[in-house]
Amino acid sequence: MLTKVLGGEDFRHLAFxxxxxxxxxxxxxSGFTQAERQFMEHNARLDFLVYDKIDKHPVATIEVDGSAHGTDGQKRRDGLKNAILEKLGLPLKRFATRNSLGGEAVALNQLLSLSCIQSGKQRQQSKTESRTVMKMS
Structure with a gap:
């Protein structure tokens, strides 16, 4: 689905x-708590990171939450990830696998439209706190 949305005219400049x-x-x-730093250091990953193909700056993040996301431990990890992404100024959209399908493409379009506007403004103001994206093999 993400590949299809990014293949559209409005988002051709994006990849994931x-x-x-x-x-x-x-x-x-320095702006992160000790718990947030430890979480990042212990192999925390984003399900999907959307970035601008041209300047390689991150634009948005997408998480797919399975049935384990109801546990206390997972809620704590999700909270840490949410806080980190908020500090980085990266929008996050969570999709639950347990929900019935429908509306995801619309939600992705909305997320990416707003994220592109936001990330463009941040780069113009030189307030981006994140690195450029390094392509992973």
Missing amino acids: VREYPLLMLPKDF
Whole structure:
């Protein structure tokens, strides 16, 4: 579905990588709590990271939450990831696998439209706190 949405006219300048290490995004770790730093250092990954093909800046993140996302431990990890992404200024959209399908393409279009506008403004103001995306093999 993500490939189809990114193939559209409005988002042709975007690409995505799967299982992107969260540790590779921040330039500076001083704004993160010890728990957030430890979480990143222990192989925390993003399900999908959408980035601009031209300048390689991250635009948005997508998480697919399975049935395990109801456990206390997973809720804690999700909370850490949410806090880290918020500090980086990266929008996050979560999709639950347990929900009935429908509406995901619309939600992705909305996320990417808003994210492109937001990331463009951030780069113009030089406030982006994240690194450029390094393509993972």
